[in-house]
Amino acid sequence: MIPASALRVVNVLLNAPSPLSLRELSREARVPLSVCSRYVNELERLGYLRKRPRIKVVNQELVYLIAYGRPLRSLRATSFESLERPQHLIKKIALLAEGRLAYAFTHLAGAELVAPYVVPNEVYLYVEEKQLGEWARVLEGSGMYPSDGGSIHLVVSDLDPFYGAREVRGVRVVSDFLLFADLYSCGGRAREAARFLAQKVGLRV
Template sequence: MRLVNNIFSLKASRITRCLLVDFGKKWTIRELAKKADVSVGYTHAIITTLTNMGYVQRNDTDNKLVLLDPAKLLKRWAAFHQYDHFNTFLDYYTFEHEIERFLEKIAERIRKEQYALTSLAGASLVSPYVRPIDVHFYVENKEKEILMSGLLDIKPTAGTGNVRMVIPFDKGVFYGTRQIEGIRVVSNIQLYVDLLNYSARGEDAAKNLYTVMEKEWSKILIGSENV
């Protein structure tokens, strides 16, 4: 029986992310593989590993896969994930003095591009707690970085900028993105793991976001009990 050594490796994290973002959903191996864009064989190995670890089980009624404890799996992933080490950061500077005004510019000028806010700026739209002093957002690749820097009228800087475009370690970070106030933001799951180990302010924002997710999980669990 094939197992994997790291349930949070590049492709394995796509499976983990799908299970967490869509907590409460019942999956077949093929459905999960298609959603995560991972082979069926590798998905089976990940699920076997997660089942052996007690994170996943098959439903008694239809034999589909369900995630048992999202909090436990998320906290383990967050302890492994290192936002500032896994990704590539491209620093820019905007002359906009107000973060809110720059966010409006993002909504207006790059709405047709694939991007997703994360870190404190993303958290400020989901569950405001810590006021951001910069804006981080994922972009697909170097070519998109160049395109968006022109659209947003931002200038590259040798030091740490107040705008940071982030080329992700894997495209899975875009899974579960949603629009908030016209701006695309990563899923709460991705936001939490990005925030937790980023800085003291990030940890505070992550803890606040976690309370939001706990409430969402509770509603899902109560709903499943009433079915």
């Protein structure tokens, strides 16, 4: 099993806008310097990165460590149900969150905004654990109700899914690398969507 701290390092490495020093990587990933150094040495040995002059990913297949190390559907999620179509819910949820709640869409909902491949039948979005109660109040006030078998999933992860997130057509979406990993980890049509995303945005995976 890959430690959560190692996956945070991988996530930062993949999404950092420029090469990092070891100290910067340690700070961004919230991992002790000595532990971060050990991970970097091992990833260099495996051929995923180079350390000098600064740490930089040289093999983007590093993203598969996230896909296999913490599959999206293995993460803790709180689910809700709605009679509205998932495509309509994406914008609606974004508007409900605007200015007060942190979120970032992933899975087919995220792909719908970045590289549409298949119509989403579920909506996955990352949220902050401390805001789950507020999310429940907001969603229930808009006709979305708690349901174990619901199609709206509020996902909590210590990976820091907001690192590298961006706005696409007025909606927050996770980074391309995390979006790829989440799609790929689910198999089936979602994995096909991951491959389409990689082609569309130029990921070398």
